[in-house]
Amino acid sequence: MSSEIIIIGSGFAARQLIKNLRQQNKEVPIRLIAADSCDEYHKPELSHVFSLAQRADDLTRITASDYAEKNNIILHPHTQVTRIDAAAHRIETTAGDFSFGKLVLATGAEALVPPVSGSELMYTLNSQQEYRRCEESLQGAQRVLLLGGGLIGTELAMDLNRAGKKVTLVDRSSGLLSALMPPEISGRLQHCLLKAGVEMYFNSELSSLARHHDTLVATLSNGQQITSDAAVCAIGLRPNIALAQQAGLETRRGIVVDDRLTTSHPDIFALGDCAEIQGKLLPYLQPAQLAAITLAKNLTGNSASLALPAMLVRIKTPDLPLHLAGNAGDPDLNWEMQFSKAGILAKGLDAAGQLKAFVVSEDHMKQALPLLKQLTR
Numbered sequence: 001m002s003s004e005i006i007i008i009g010s011g012f013a014a015r016q017l018i019k020n021l022r023q024q025n026k027e028v029p030i031r032l033i034a035a036d037s038c039d040e041y042h043k044p045e046l047s048h049v050f051s052l053a054q055r056a057d058d059l060t061r062i063t064a065s066d067y068a069e070k071n072n073i074i075l076h077p078h079t080q081v082t083r084i085d086a087a088a089h090r091i092e093t094t095a096g097d098f099s100f101g102k103l104v105l106a107t108g109a110e111a112l113v114p115p116v117s118g119s120e121l122m123y124t125l126n127s128q129q130e131y132r133r134c135e136e137s138l139q140g141a142q143r144v145l146l147l148g149g150g151l152i153g154t155e156l157a158m159d160l161n162r163a164g165k166k167v168t169l170v171d172r173s174s175g176l177l178s179a180l181m182p183p184e185i186s187g188r189l190q191h192c193l194l195k196a197g198v199e200m201y202f203n204s205e206l207s208s209l210a211r212h213h214d215t216l217v218a219t220l221s222n223g224q225q226i227t228s229d230a231a232v233c234a235i236g237l238r239p240n241i242a243l244a245q246q247a248g249l250e251t252r253r254g255i256v257v258d259d260r261l262t263t264s265h266p267d268i269f270a271l272g273d274c275a276e277i278q279g280k281l282l283p284y285l286q287p288a289q290l291a292a293i294t295l296a297k298n299l300t301g302n303s304a305s306l307a308l309p310a311m312l313v314r315i316k317t318p319d320l321p322l323h324l325a326g327n328a329g330d331p332d333l334n335w336e337m338q339f340s341k342a343g344i345l346a347k348g349l350d351a352a353g354q355l356k357a358f359v360v361s362e363d364h365m366k367q368a369l370p371l372l373k374q375l376t377r
């Protein structure tokens with residue numbers, strides 16, 4: 001059997017894994033196959049490309065060929081993996097078939113778009129490649145319709161606004177970040193955006209989108225019409241699990257893995273946005289980083305189990321940056337909130353008075369670490 005480790009995907013999860021694999025073993029053969037260019041970029045930087053007037057190419061940190069040489073790997077950019085034969089330890093790709101000893105799925109997630117007429121007119125910003133396709137149009141747009149007021153939608157709304165664009169945000173929930181924190185806290189951010197001129201429509205769904213000459217006309221569920229030059233959709237992600245399903249691996253919302261990052265096949269593993277770990281999807285950098293450390297050990301003959309501590313998520317909204325940890329969207333929590341002119345310190349407690357989540361603004365960051373420790377205990 002081949003001794004090669006094949007990794008599908010060239011995003012953050014794959015690169016963290018390669019970094020840790022090379023720390024453990026300089027020689028183990030690694031082949032990386034991905035549908036994109038395999039140039040390295042930092043995806044969270046997509047949240048501020050408009051205010052910084054950056055083009056997609058400005059985000060590249062290291063080219064695919066330099067990366068391959070530096071890490072002593074074989075790399076196949078612009079290559080789609082089309083089938084996995086788990087029993088035969090083989091994959092089929094648009095660049096030929098390859099045998100693997102171990103296979104790692106780091107296939108990420110795709111941005112959702114609503115199934116409405118004209119949805120193909122909306123852009124998504126879930127990769128450098130997606131941004132490259134629409135950068136001309138979005139950088140040139142004066143009026144932008146933004147569908148979705150979650151983490152990414154909120155960050156993009158502030159960024160597009162700071163770039164001088166007229167932003168209209170539409171979300172079907174009752175306020176910004178409604179799945180992530182109580183409205184008393186997200187309301188502060190909502191107020192910041194309103195004050196800056198962002199128009200927001202809540203409890204509203206997009207019914208259709210149509211182009212009339214150079215203008216997009218969005219019709220909402222209540223019949224209201226909104227005109228714009230471009231539309232961006234940020235309503236959520238769906239893990240890329242089709243390959244895993246075809247291979248007969250266990251999937252639920254993501255590719256199901258255990259604490260060793262093993263799928264239901266002992267030689268196939270998954271991490272990053274495509275994986276479901278301990279029943280959860282964790283589409284953030286820090287869990288992928290911890291998963292990569294664990295998986296690198298397991299792929300090089302050691303034995304390690306993933307432990308996930310409480311983690312901080314930063315909402316990159318420069319007018320009011322927030323940090324949250326724990327399940328701050330849990331409606332059963334009781335909140336102790338302190339609002340001062342400078343910022344926010346909010347703690348979510350369960351019925352027994354135990355800390356389960358918190359949200360702090362930048363100026364209360366000193367408290368974040370002790371609170372994180374309290375959450376982890």
Ligand SMILES: Cc1cc2nc3c(=O)[nH]c(=O)nc-3n(C[C@H](O)[C@H](O)[C@H](O)COP(=O)(O)OP(=O)(O)OC[C@H]3O[C@@H](n4cnc5c(N)ncnc54)[C@H](O)[C@@H]3O)c2cc1C
Nearest residue numbers: 009010011012013035043044081107108272273283284285
């Ligand atoms: C705008 C934005 C801002 C963000 N900000 C933050 C932040 O501040 N903090 C944070 O923690 N997280 C943030 N995130 C989330 C974070 O960036 C992601 O969790 C992380 O980058 C996902 O990495 P990944 O490697 O799992 O997936 P991806 O980067 O999506 O990589 C998936 C790879 O799989 C390849 N692929 C898929 N299917 C196939 C196939 N069949 N054949 C070949 N190749 C395939 C793709 O080409 C790609 O290379 C942000 C995300 C976005 C979009």
